[in-house]
Amino acid sequence: MKKKRTLNQTWTLCLRMWRWIAKVWQTPRYRRYDISDLKRIWLKKNGYKNGLWCDCFFCDYKSRGVPCSVGCPGAMVDRNFRCTRFNYHWIRKPIEFYKELLRLNKIRKAKK
Numbered sequence: 001m002k003k004k005r006t007l008n009q010t011w012t013l014c015l016r017m018w019r020w021i022a023k024v025w026q027t028p029r030y031r032r033y034d035i036s037d038l039k040r041i042w043l044k045k046n047g048y049k050n051g052l053w054c055d056c057f058f059c060d061y062k063s064r065g066v067p068c069s070v071g072c073p074g075a076m077v078d079r080n081f082r083c084t085r086f087n088y089h090w091i092r093k094p095i096e097f098y099k100e101l102l103r104l105n106k107i108r109k110a111k112k
Contacts, residue, residue: 005057007061007073010058010060010073011105011108014056014058014073015098015101015105017039017043017057018094018097018098018101019098020038021094022095022097022098024038025038034091035090035091035094039055058072058083061073068083069082074100077104077105077108078104083097
């Protein structure tokens with residue numbers, strides 16, 4: 001049985017992955033990949049060979065079958081957060097998505 005990550009570990013790993021995706025998405029070498037591929041590349045490079053639920057640290061953190069509005073670490077900070085919002089849809093706007101994660105993390109840390 002795998003050990004469950006803490007909420008802080010989940011945020012740290014999620015931000016690391018999306019920082020890398022936002023950075024490489026702007027380079028011609030990686031521009032040929034879709035975002036789902038980039039997530040899998042990062043996971044493999046960082047030792048997550050068995051993958052994660054939806055290749056996402058947030059999705060993997062919440063229990064399967066629990067609505068995203070309840071179990072997602074992003075929605076815990078802002079109940080209106082959805083990774084598929086038009087302004088920062090993770091698959092279409094990875095840079096904006098990373099910026100949204102940074103915004104949420106700033107709010108999360110200020111609450112401590």
